[in-house]
Amino acid sequence: MRVLVATHKEPKLAKLRELLAPLGWQLEPIGNYAGLLPNPDAPGEDLTERVPVVATHLAKLSGLPTLLDESCFEYTRAGQRVFFSLQFGPGDSEEERRAKLLQKLRGLPPQERMTRFMTVLTLAYPQGKTETYVGETQGVLLHKPKGEGGVGYDTLFFVLEAGKTLAEMSPAERERFSPWERAVRRLLGHHIIDHLHPTVELPPQGSSATLELAPGAARPSSRPSPMRLLVATNNPGKYRELREGLAPLGWELASLLDYTFKMPPEEGATFEDNAMLKAAFACRQTGLLTLADDSGLEVDALEGEPGVYSARFGGRKSDLERNIYLLERLKGVPADKRTARFVAVLAVAHPQGFMQLFRGVTEGLILEAPRGENGFGYDPLFFVPEAGKTFAEMSMEEKARHSHRGKALAELIEAYKDGFRIPEASSSE
Ligand SMILES: O=P(O)(O)OP(=O)(O)OP(=O)(O)OC[C@H]1O[C@@H](n2cnc3c(O)ncnc32)[C@H](O)[C@@H]1O
Numbered sequence: 001m002r003v004l005v006a007t008h009k010e011p012k013l014a015k016l017r018e019l020l021a022p023l024g025w026q027l028e029p030i031g032n033y034a035g036l037l038p039n040p041d042a043p044g045e046d047l048t049e050r051v052p053v054v055a056t057h058l059a060k061l062s063g064l065p066t067l068l069d070e071s072c073f074e075y076t077r078a079g080q081r082v083f084f085s086l087q088f089g090p091g092d093s094e095e096e097r098r099a100k101l102l103q104k105l106r107g108l109p110p111q112e113r114m115t116r117f118m119t120v121l122t123l124a125y126p127q128g129k130t131e132t133y134v135g136e137t138q139g140v141l142l143h144k145p146k147g148e149g150g151v152g153y154d155t156l157f158f159v160l161e162a163g164k165t166l167a168e169m170s171p172a173e174r175e176r177f178s179p180w181e182r183a184v185r186r187l188l189g190h191h192i193i194d195h196l197h198p199t200v201e202l203p204p205q206g207s208s209a210t211l212e213l214a215p216g217a218a219r220p221s222s223r224p225s226p227m228r229l230l231v232a233t234n235n236p237g238k239y240r241e242l243r244e245g246l247a248p249l250g251w252e253l254a255s256l257l258d259y260t261f262k263m264p265p266e267e268g269a270t271f272e273d274n275a276m277l278k279a280a281f282a283c284r285q286t287g288l289l290t291l292a293d294d295s296g297l298e299v300d301a302l303e304g305e306p307g308v309y310s311a312r313f314g315g316r317k318s319d320l321e322r323n324i325y326l327l328e329r330l331k332g333v334p335a336d337k338r339t340a341r342f343v344a345v346l347a348v349a350h351p352q353g354f355m356q357l358f359r360g361v362t363e364g365l366i367l368e369a370p371r372g373e374n375g376f377g378y379d380p381l382f383f384v385p386e387a388g389k390t391f392a393e394m395s396m397e398e399k400a401r402h403s404h405r406g407k408a409l410a411e412l413i414e415a416y417k418d419g420f421r422i423p424e425a426s427s428s429e
């Protein structure tokens with residue numbers, strides 16, 4: 001698709017081309033669009049309103065989908081939100097704009113230099129449809145530019161958490177902190193994962209496999225680690241185990257606590273379906289490489305129940321109630337008929353549009369009474385004959401050696417240990 005980019009700044013266009021390369025779009029600069037604007041002052045200071053209006057105007061004029069971004073600093077003055085717009089006229093050069101910003105900043109008291117740097121990015125279609133993505137970062141505006149990298153005002157924005165300006169960061173760090181990059185990555189995540197459907201062909205049982213989910217997507221080039229990975233689970237017990245298991249990769253982990261969106265209902269019929277659904281959804285929300293875990297207990301005497309319904313077995317609300325319910329359901333079932341297995345499927349969704357699945361299974365027995373204090377979920381009832389203990393009687397390391405999740409993680413580590421690789425099976429052109 002041909003897309004116009006409302007900028008006359010070469011570095012910004014180049015960076016946008018690099019970040020959005022996986023989409024295979026043809027990005028063309030619109031050049032100096034000052035004369036095309038209806039009335040640059042009209043739509044007010046709320047960028048989430050203004051940017052879509054202006055982008056739509058440009059898309060209608062050009063007849064092409066058009067990307068427009070604008071940034072502002074937001075701070076609080078006497079309890080009121082104040083927007084400090086960075087739009088000084090689209091014809092200005094980068095230097096002119098920075099000079100104007102510094103001039104504006106001169107009178108600002110320190111507390112008003114503490115701001116939220118926000119970028120609003122809209123993709124507008126000539127037919128009137130718009131998509132808007134917002135990226136935000138907290139920081140402080142400096143008096144003098146520092147650093148060389150980045151785009152726009154990155155030289156003036158000091159990120160407290162990182163102890164430097166956006167312009168002083170490595171590209172990998174900037175990816176984390178720049179509101180502009182965050183907005184661009186959200187757009188990327190949205191468009192890439194649009195191609196993903198959880199109804200793809202599933203890998204054979206008991207194996208891990210690579211799924212190519214975006215046949216139309218352009219091949220991204222492989223990128224070196226370090227990677228940032230979102231671990232998309234709301235279960236703290238799982239999160240701890242995943243964090244421990246992923247430690248050898250040295251990746252930086254994000255959790256759902258860093259975000260406000262809600263995960264979708266798990267409506268799939270298999271662990272694979274649900275893991276992909278969760279990973280694809282969270283990846284699309286954040287634009288991040290995302291790991292999801294779907295797991296559960298299959299009890300033979302219950303014909304595989306609770307299976308994918310393990311988290312809501314019998315409609316019971318807590319781990320304890322579900323364990324009691326499981327014991328009730330198995331009342332009178334003799335020891336040799338209490339066989340069961342734990343299954344974990346890990347799905348890794350790449351913002352570039354494909355997924356990988358890893359599966360682990362552990363066979364065991366359901367005891368007649370709980371044993372052990374560790375772990376979570378059904379751990380106190382799940383006895384592993386080869387270890388002579390329940391999962392809840394094991395340390396975390398021990399559980400990782402025997403557990404379904406530990407086995408799936410071991411495969412994942414094997415696949416990613418040499419850095420980020422585009423899987424062979426999907427590298428055909
Ligand atoms: O979906 P997320 O947010 O990851 O968290 P969840 O707890 O809902 O997770 P699932 O949908 O995968 O449901 C899995 C259920 O199986 C249980 N379970 C999974 N792995 C387990 C383990 O290692 N030990 C004990 N119980 C486990 C777990 O307590 C849940 O009730």
Ligand SMILES: [Mg+2]
Nearest residue numbers: 234266294311
């Ligand atoms: Mg769940």
